[in-house]
Amino acid sequence: MTQALTISQLEKTSETDGSYAGVSNLYYTSVEEVPFAEFRKRVLSHDDTVYSDLFGGKVFILKNAYPKxxxxxxxxxxxxxxxxxxxxxxxxxxxxPNFHTINEENTNYNILMRVHTYHFFGWNDNPVDIIKYLYESIEVYETLTEQDPSKIINNTCDDDVVVRMQAHHYPLGGGHTQLHRDTTEVIKVAMIMMMTKCGEDYESGGLYFLDMFGEKFHPESLLDVGDIVVFYPMLLHGVEPVDTGKTSEWSSEAGRWTIIFNNRPVV
Ligand SMILES: [Fe+2]
Structure with a gap:
């Protein structure tokens, strides 16, 4: 079956016919929980409703992608x-190389964050061959973001764009990302996997979305370790400060951990 719909096509249509008026698809509208295996099947068989739902502001929660x-x-x-x-x-x-860096509200970036970020590329396998390990979900991500999964995972810096997997560690004592939206020039969907659980590894804070009335939707209570969140990157979203009352230590493993699926243009 040929894919009939993409996020790019939906964006183009909404620009020309005003059907989304540039508003409704910028806010969270609803949430759907679906087993990862079922969502994967829907994406790989090019189910158009996945694309229109994402563009319409639906947040998908993919349950049980990987064992805890x-x-x-x-x-x-x-x-x-x-x-x-x-x-x-x-x-x-x-x-x-794979590398990691601490961002302590660095004002050189557009978005203020307090987070330890780790960056992984397919040509390195230290400390783990993360791209190989997460290939089933990378395949879903790359299909949604309009890339050929089997091709892009082998891309190197001789190509235009490469797969970059990231881990984000939000330390206790206020790890956060300010409210923002991400552009869709390179990335058509946002996909985040949970490596910790709210209520077990931390008590408060975490991912949230804004609806068009300014109300916040917090999906964290629905999320377990190994679940994945998928959404249209232009939705207003952020990470509320994690356990603000606690002491913060960058070296501690404690806090909120996620994997961010990402592609990066080569410099
Ligand atoms: Fe974001």
Whole structure:
């Protein structure tokens, strides 16, 4: 079956016929919980309703993408990588290594964040070959974001764009991301996997969306370790400060951890 609909097509149509008036698709409208395997099947068979629902402001929660024990092990391996190598920053060019960096409300970025970010590329396998391990979900992500999954995972800095997987560690004591929206020039969908659980690993804070009345929707209570959230990146969203009353330690594994699916243009 040929794919009839893409996010790009929906964006183009709404620009020309005003059907979305540039408003309704910028806000959260509803949530749907669906088993990961079922959502994957719908995306890979090019079910148009997935695209129109996302563009209409629906947030999908994909249950049970990966087992909790495996994801917890992955989280610990990433944390150990952060502790055993110094923070650094690298442009996406050449044989860019995997690296990690601490962003403590750095004003050089448009969006204020307090987060430890880890960046992983397909040509490195230290500390884990994350792209191979998460391939089933990367396939879903790349299809939604209008890439050929089997091709882009082999891309290198000789191509225009590469897969960049990220881990975000929001420390206790106020790890956060300010309210924002992401552009859709390169990335057509936002996809985030949970590596911790609200109520177990932290008590308050986490992902939220705004609806068109300014009300916040917090999906965290619906999310377990190994679940994935998918949404249209132009929805207004942020991460509320995690456990503000607690002490913050960048070196501690405690806090809120996620995997961010991402593609990055080569410099
Ligand atoms: Fe974002």
């Amino acid at each position: 024990e495996e994801i917890t092990k992955l989280r610990t391996a990433i944390h150990e990588f952060g502790q055993s190598t110094p923070p650094s920053f690298h442009k996406v060019q050449g044989n860019c």
